Amino acid sequence: MSDTQGPMWEVFLQKKAGQPFVHCGNLHAFDKEMALQNARDLYTRRMEGTAIWVVKSEHIVASSPEDQGAFFEPANDKIFRHPTFYQVPDIIKHM
Numbered sequence: 001m002s003d004t005q006g007p008m009w010e011v012f013l014q015k016k017a018g019q020p021f022v023h024c025g026n027l028h029a030f031d032k033e034m035a036l037q038n039a040r041d042l043y044t045r046r047m048e049g050t051a052i053w054v055v056k057s058e059h060i061v062a063s064s065p066e067d068q069g070a071f072f073e074p075a076n077d078k079i080f081r082h083p084t085f086y087q088v089p090d091i092i093k094h095m
Contacts (some may be wrong), residue, residue, distance in 0.1 A: 006030035010060060012053040013041040022054055029054075 005028035012021040024043050029035035033040065035054040063071050 006034070008057040009039070009054045010057050011035075011043055012044055012055070013039075013049040014051040014053075015049055018051055021051070026057065039072040 007028065007030075008026055010026050013024045014021045020041050022089050026041060027035065029038050032054065036052060039052050039054050043053070047084055
């Protein structure tokens with residue numbers, strides 16, 4: 001059985017300049033140009049974004065739930081990484 005849709009691509013959309021890209025879905029396409037055009041047609045029909053990223057799904061690497069403890073636990077021996085270690089001056093607002 002042959003693949004008639006092309007590989008799967010993940011689509012990330014930036015709503016406004018300076019904001020982070022957010023995953024908004026996926027699609028099938030045979031090459032990167034087709035993936036970009038399809039992403040534009042599917043996910044920005046109502047002027048929702050200013051920029052699009054497309055990435056082949058096979059290139060996405062993710063952590064697994066089994067690694068949660070070792071992968072995400074804080075380094076308690078490095079207290080300077082915790083925000084409570086620093087004193088914020090009173091003149092700085094909204095921090």
